[in-house]
Amino acid sequence: MTVPWGGELAEEPVGDNSRGHSAAESEWVSPRGRRQQIAWLIVLVVLLLLGGRTLGVTNVEILIDSMQFAVFACATNLVIGYGGLVSFGQAVFYGIGAYTIGLTWMHMRLDFWIAFGAAPIVAGIAALLVGLIVLRTRGLYFALLTLAFAQLCYTVTLLQTGFTNGSTGIFGSLIPSLLVNPRNAYYFVFGISAVALLAMWFVIRSPFGLTLKAIRENRGRAEAIGINVFRHQLAAFVISGFFCGLAGGLFVIYDNATYPHLLDWITSGFPVFMLVIGGMALFLGPALGALVYTVAYTEISQRTQQWELIFGIVLVIVALFAPEGLGGLVAARTGRRRSWHALLRVARDRYDVLRGDRV
Amino acid sequence: MNPLLVVDDITKKFGGFLAVDGVSLSVDAGEIHAVIGPNGAGKSTLFKLLTGVYTPTRGTVEVSGTAVTGMRPHGVARAGLVQVFQTSSIFPRLTVEESVATSLLATSGMSMSLRRRDWVRLRDEVASLLGDVGLLDEARSIAAALSHGDQRALEVAVALGCRPSVLLLDEPTAGMSPFETERMVALIKTLREVRGVTIVLSEHDMDVVFGLSDRVTVMHHGQVLRVGSPVEVANDEQVIAVYLGGERV
Ligand SMILES: Nc1ncnc2c1ncn2[C@@H]1O[C@H](COP(=O)(O)OP(=O)(O)O)[C@@H](O)[C@H]1O
Ligand SMILES: [Mg+2]
Numbered sequence: 001m002t003v004p005w006g007g008e009l010a011e012e013p014v015g016d017n018s019r020g021h022s023a024a025e026s027e028w029v030s031p032r033g034r035r036q037q038i039a040w041l042i043v044l045v046v047l048l049l050l051g052g053r054t055l056g057v058t059n060v061e062i063l064i065d066s067m068q069f070a071v072f073a074c075a076t077n078l079v080i081g082y083g084g085l086v087s088f089g090q091a092v093f094y095g096i097g098a099y100t101i102g103l104t105w106m107h108m109r110l111d112f113w114i115a116f117g118a119a120p121i122v123a124g125i126a127a128l129l130v131g132l133i134v135l136r137t138r139g140l141y142f143a144l145l146t147l148a149f150a151q152l153c154y155t156v157t158l159l160q161t162g163f164t165n166g167s168t169g170i171f172g173s174l175i176p177s178l179l180v181n182p183r184n185a186y187y188f189v190f191g192i193s194a195v196a197l198l199a200m201w202f203v204i205r206s207p208f209g210l211t212l213k214a215i216r217e218n219r220g221r222a223e224a225i226g227i228n229v230f231r232h233q234l235a236a237f238v239i240s241g242f243f244c245g246l247a248g249g250l251f252v253i254y255d256n257a258t259y260p261h262l263l264d265w266i267t268s269g270f271p272v273f274m275l276v277i278g279g280m281a282l283f284l285g286p287a288l289g290a291l292v293y294t295v296a297y298t299e300i301s302q303r304t305q306q307w308e309l310i311f312g313i314v315l316v317i318v319a320l321f322a323p324e325g326l327g328g329l330v331a332a333r334t335g336r337r338r339s340w341h342a343l344l345r346v347a348r349d350r351y352d353v354l355r356g357d358r359v
Numbered sequence: 360m361n362p363l364l365v366v367d368d369i370t371k372k373f374g375g376f377l378a379v380d381g382v383s384l385s386v387d388a389g390e391i392h393a394v395i396g397p398n399g400a401g402k403s404t405l406f407k408l409l410t411g412v413y414t415p416t417r418g419t420v421e422v423s424g425t426a427v428t429g430m431r432p433h434g435v436a437r438a439g440l441v442q443v444f445q446t447s448s449i450f451p452r453l454t455v456e457e458s459v460a461t462s463l464l465a466t467s468g469m470s471m472s473l474r475r476r477d478w479v480r481l482r483d484e485v486a487s488l489l490g491d492v493g494l495l496d497e498a499r500s501i502a503a504a505l506s507h508g509d510q511r512a513l514e515v516a517v518a519l520g521c522r523p524s525v526l527l528l529d530e531p532t533a534g535m536s537p538f539e540t541e542r543m544v545a546l547i548k549t550l551r552e553v554r555g556v557t558i559v560l561s562e563h564d565m566d567v568v569f570g571l572s573d574r575v576t577v578m579h580h581g582q583v584l585r586v587g588s589p590v591e592v593a594n595d596e597q598v599i600a601v602y603l604g605g606e607r608v
Contacts, residue, residue: 207460207478210453211470214461217450224410224444225462225521226436227470235471 041284045194052186060182061254066294067193068250069274073286074200075243076271081280082204083236084216085135088268089146092130092153093123093241095263097248099157102170102258107163112176116249123245124238131237135230147265154263169259179253189250196243201283203239212236273311277318279325288326363388363557364440364525369408369418371401371581378404380581381418386525386559391551393568393589394561396578397601402561403445405578406527410442411435423524437466439524443514443531445561451503455494455513458502459485462520485520491553492516492546508539515546519554526550528560532567544570569593 051063076090097119104110104118134145157164164170179185203209215222215229223229252258261267270293271286278289296314300307322328362385371379379401386392394402407413409420411432419428422440430438450458460478463485464470469477489495492512497505502513511531518526531547532540544567550556562568568575568589575592577584579601585592592598 202475203473205475207464207469207472207475210457210461210478211464214450214453214458217452218448220412220432221444221448221450221517222461223432224412224436224442224448225517226433226441226465227461228431228433232470 048190052183052190057182060186062294062298064182064186064189064250064254066291067189068247068254069270069290069294070287071193071196071250072244072247073271073274073278073290074197074283075240075247077275077280077286078200078203078236078240078243080272081275081286082209082212082216083233083240085233085237086139086143087134087146087237087240088143088265088272089130089134089148089150090240090244090271091263091265091267092146092150093127093244094248094251094267095153095157095258095260096126097123097245098252098258098262099164099170099248100245101174101249101252103164105172105174106165106170112174112179116252119249120242120246123248124242127238127241127244128234131234131241135233135237147268150263150265150268154260154265157260157263164260167260169257171257174256174258175253180256185253189253192246192250196246197284197287200239200243204283208232208235273315275325276315277325279322279327281324282327285325285327292326361388362386363390363423364409364559365421366409367419367421369405369420370416371404371408371413372416377581379408379415382578382581382583384576384583384586386557388524388557389551389555390574391547391558391560391572393572393575394559394578395563395565395568395575395592396561396584398563400578401581402578403529404581406442406529406559406561409435409527410440412442433465436521436523439522440527441518441521441523441525442527443511443518443529445529445533447507447510447514449502449505449510449513449517452501454499454501455489455505455516456482456485456498458513459488459516459520462517463488466521488516488519491519491549493542508535508542511535511539511543512546515550519550519556523556525557525559528558530561530563532562532564540564540567547571 048063052060055063072090072094076087079085079087079090100119100122101112101115104115105112130146130149134142134149137145158167160166173180175185179188211222211227211232215227215232219229248262251262271290274289274293275286276289277292278287279285282288293311296311297307300310304310318325364384364386366382366384369379369382370377382401382405384392394405396402404413408415408418411427411430411434414429419426420440421427422435422438425438427435427438427440450461453461460481461470463481464472464478467481472478486495486498489498492515494505494509494512494516497509502510505513515526515528515531528547532543535543547558547560548571551558560571572589574586575589576586577592577595577598584601585595585598587595
């Protein structure tokens with residue numbers, strides 16, 4: 001099983017590729033690059049703040065939709081991009097967030113603000129319970145189990161008609177009148193999304209985030225240096241579930257309703273699509289993907305029924321020609337250089353892991 | 360001196376195949392102990408049994424008086440027994456300093472911390488470890504872009520971040536150029552002298568074994584053939600017969 005080091009690597013030209021390629025593939029960014037990114041971010045925030053007043057109502061609503069999706073996609077990326085755990089079931093927590101508001105309104109007429117605050121907590125607890133089970137498995141089994149959980153929750157929501165209103169979903173005045181005005185909703189969703197993204201950014205930059213990336217990079221090695229892999233992945237899963245639930249709460253503000261399909265596999269696929277399009281290496285890549293997706297969906301679905309086909313084609317093109325997504329292209333312009341040698345090495349490492357040579 | 364690492368009758372069966380067969384071993388504090396033997400003798404399997412990567416079929420492992428048999432790898436590492444694998448095993452897309460910080464964080468119990476300053480605070484210690492292995496200039500390079508020799512040195516630095524009492528090095532010089540090998544040998548010597556780490560290494564380069572080790576265990580077909588000083592082992596008839604193929608060293 002073990003291939004001795006000599007063979008394939010001895011042929012490698014040693015030396016010329018060992019220097020000067022700082023941080024090509026890592027998330028490390030030069031101070032200059034960081035300043036550029038912050039400048040762009042400030043421009044973006046100013047534009048979004050102005051947009052809430054100046055844009056038409058249709059566009060304001062598209063942006064609200066984008067922002068809640070951005071939270072959903074970035075939260076999913078905590079697990080997929082940073083945790084290396086391909087989950088196809090994050091919609092469970094998104095849906096639970098939305099239904100926390102919907103159900104407490106329907107059955108108890110609970111105050112919206114309390115329900116909105118509870119949504120991410122309930123979703124986080126759900127993520128803890130689901131994570132305790134699914135994180136016992138790896139790779140394909142993990143992906144399939146998360147998918148199975150999502151479909152299970154979807155089916156339960158659909159069939160418990162008395163409790164959930166079934167396929168009709170929950171309609172009514174779920175949200176306070178203040179938020180019915182799209183411009184108010186816009187600023188509220190913007191504020192919450194910004195805080196949520198910032199919080200996730202701090203998570204990624206923390207010792208915990210670094211450890212999570214190390215586990216993604218090399219699980220066996222991480223264990224060998226004393227890292228309790230399960231505990232870290234579970235924490236990442238819970239944090240992700242928390243923010244997915246928050247996004248679900250924001251969805252209710254956007255749509256004033258909840259439906260079972262918020263929990264189904266197609267909804268689980270949305271953030272995956274967004275983070276592939278936007279790129280998962282850059283923190284805001286999935287948010288960019290959310291914006292592109294929402295705008296493209298609005299435009300395309302008005303013109304043709306075949307939008308899924310078009311998205312499929314786009315996905316293939318991105319996967320082939322910009323595997324780091326649009327975010328990767330942006331990053332390439334802000335102080336990060338790509339090293340083909342590094343990429344080749346990473347590819348070979350992956351190959352070795354797949355062949356089972358790596359512990 | 361009290362032995363720091365005590366291995367008793369450790370055994371591993373893969374299916375019906377005995378890869379490691381009743382190996383006992385005791386390593387004193389401060390010792391450099393070499394495990395040698397032909398390919399397939401069971402050296403790597405033995406190391407993985409010690410660090411909990413594999414569960415032994417039978418036998419026990421003790422480090423500094425603590426039984427670590429049956430513990431998960433992360434638990435064994437916390438107990439002070441840390442391994443550098445035979446196949447290069449880095450965190451490809453982390454930078455060199457991030458890689459070392461990862462093990463320091465795990466060892467100081469801060470790997471779940473959400474405060475960035477907990478790892479910024481470790482920068483000095485990271486730098487000191489990188490200085491020891493000669494990678495200070497590469498602190499911000501990504502691990503995957505390093506040369507093979509540098510990657511191996513990085514793995515040692517990462518293992519040192521665990522503040523191990525016993526460091527297991529599985530073929531640390533395999534695939535290295537003579538220059539890189541010399542550097543690794545010097546590094547291993549420094550580790551014992553400066554950091555007082557006890558080292559168990561498997562090695563096929565006899566010059567390295569002779570230059571470094573205090574004692575040698577020879578393995579063959581999963582069993583211990585002979586334990587002794589390098590000179591004793593090299594002059595043992597049985598060892599010469601099975602391992603060195605009749606050649607004198
Ligand atoms: N995971 C495994 N499953 C089955 N057989 C294994 C496994 N790992 C090692 N072996 C076998 O055990 C024997 C010892 O291997 P190893 O410990 O790698 O030897 P060494 O490191 O001394 O070259 C070899 O015959 C090898 O094929
Ligand atoms: Mg081996």
